[in-house]
Amino acid sequence: MEAIVAVYSDWGIGRGGTQPVVVSADRKHFRETTSGSAVIVGRKTLEDFPGGRPLKGRANIVVTRRDIEIPGAEIAHSAAEAAALAEKHGRVFVIGGASIYREMLPWCDRAHVTMLGCAPESDVFFPDLDADPAWHVAECGPWLEENGVRYRFMVYERAER
Secondary structure, three states: OEEEEEEEOOOEEEEOOEOOOOOHHHHHHHHHHHOOOEEEEEHHHHHOOHHHOOOOOOEEEEEOOOOOOOOOEEEEOOHHHHHHHHOOOOOEEEOOOHHHHHHHHHHOOEEEEEEEOOOOOOOEEOOOHHHOOOEEEEEEOOOEEEOOEEEEEEEEEEOOO
16 A cells, blocks of 8 residues: 655645645646555545545545445545455555544555645644654655745655564
8 A cells, every 4th residue: 555645844734624835746646646546535635625526537445434425435434444445456545634644654565755845834744754764765856846836756665564
């Protein structure tokens, strides 16, 4: 299982249920990387998607405590249940939000991180993989810039278990 996330320089990922700074190149990278795969997403994050609907071209697993049905998605009521549902899919990405990242990261061996060179005020954070000895940088792209925002694509991998 893999995670994919855009983080600010302080590992913040959002404020008030949305991303304060967005880079279109990151959105394109996300689409290309996750297309044809399964994604695990929290219900509140799903509601922030266009139309609040599951992502097209992907198998969607939505984690929620609620007993609901979401057309186009499988429902899981815990991280363990999401991981079990994910087993039938080839490639699986955890796509947020913050609590889902925290709960699902133990199942992940790789994290695709778009590092944004800014730090707007955030109220939710992704775990700082640079500070975690269980993770190391496997790939680090050059700094790029879009509309005055610096960013780079990175891949972290978990050290052997």
